[in-house]
Amino acid sequence: MNIAVCVKQVPDTETRIKLTDDHKAVNEDDINFILNPYDEFAVEEALQLKEKNDGEVTIISLGPDRVTSAIRSALAMGADKAIHIKAEQHPADPAVTAEALAAVLKEGNYDLILLGKQAIDDDHTQMASLLAEELDLPAVTVVIKLDIEGDKITAEREIDGAHEVVECSLPAIIAAQRGLNEPRYASLKGIMRAKKIQIEAKEMSLADGQLEIVEFNYPPQKSAGKIVGDSADAVPELLRLLHEEAKVI
């Protein structure tokens, strides 16, 4: 089985995001970048499928040179090959990224394309659906369970307050949600092996896109409210405040 996993490098979840002085961009100094957590589930699923069916796992990522460290993390888990689509930065419009990824994916003739359900930086949650239309392939998003028998895929996806069981056939695109599997840690051997793999670099001219970020701002700061009390005896007063002041219960 020939599998591609599209990954993104993102700031880790503990990062306090700082903006540049003009509020036009995120200040990248002091950011610890990681492999997008949802992409780890995608990589793990690809590796499990490879272990079961043989084949090859290719990691594909778009972005500036720093993203090669996220690519190495995925390789260290056990992926075989990697393609880095060079770009000065991540495009603001996910459709631009989708177009570039689709061009590379078309060349690879993959049976299965996996990715995380969302990147935790820009949170667009669009990539799997965009790729599906670009490549004219079936896609299932937010997948927590995946079964493949021959060409037939049965995937369980999470929807608000319920699950859907979706059927389609290979080749297909699957967007992984937490719960799909338990991603492995890279072994020391895996890390050493990953260092030796040549990452194929691709230069590509990217389109301009149709989503413009006018400016970034910090969310309105919530000021600390009142401490109603320091024991369970404060409960009646808390409930009164919620009922009469906040009017939410």
Add this chain to the structure above:
Amino acid sequence: MKILIYAEHREGKIRKITYENITLAKQLGQPFEVLVVGSDVDHFADEMAKYGAEKVVFYKNSAFAQYSPDGYAKVIAKAVQDRGADVLLMGATSTGKDLGPRVGAILNAAMATDCTKVELDGDDLKLLRPMYAGKVHASIRLTSPVKIVTVRPNVYSAAEAPASAQTETVDAEAADFKAVVKEIISGAQGKLDVTEADIIVSGGRGMKGPENWHLIEDLAGLLGAATGASRAAVDAGWRPHDEQVGQTGKTVSPSLYIAVGISGAIQHLAGMSSSKYIVAINKDPEAPIFKVADYGIVADLFEVVPRMIEELKSKN
């Protein structure tokens, strides 16, 4: 600017976000129509009229009884073109997020996901969307002729505004579906999802173990709330991941968020600090959660929560 609102429905019920989007369209003061895709859906017109929809368009085909992302995307894109809509409004729900980008790809229309503010700016839209799970807000513009906007549930509250709705039915074509839903497995009976809930009671590491979760569930039950959890509680295997609130879980904006035994790691705060009111119950006065809480009780949750349950029961 003509707006088309996609009516989301599941198992015979319109999702609340649809009414919220109708209210939003009315606030924007722009002409709008509601689009319903499905098989047996005519009865939805009256419900939509209750919130002020004056025109409801049905795109019907028996094949649409089953959800298919590719199949639905095609017919929605067709409807956007047929109706001459400039803006497609959807909910930032699992369905909206699944479908929106596909419709965008078909129509070469840009999409803004999970908007928390939609404003008119001349004949353009000014949109606000949280990024990094809410650590920053981006003010954005879509420059494509057709714009797709998904709106976060609970941000605009649906307001009843009875109107009489004209209806129009189109016998829509259904292409061969590539992916199709065979079954819906409902969650625990009556279980409310955190993204749609008006009140959330959420538990964290301070709960000490899954065996104590009846406290969260009982309190939630009395308040008609959904139950949530911190990443620590989910990582420990105490709660299912679909309850997780935070940057690697769900971002929520309820009217009331009650954080029980949650210290307030930055990635959790990002996911819930846009709640209208926050209550924190934690015995550590230094816990960061108190920095965003409107009301706090610094005490042992195992004393506070049972007391809340008792007080609420005596009031009911």
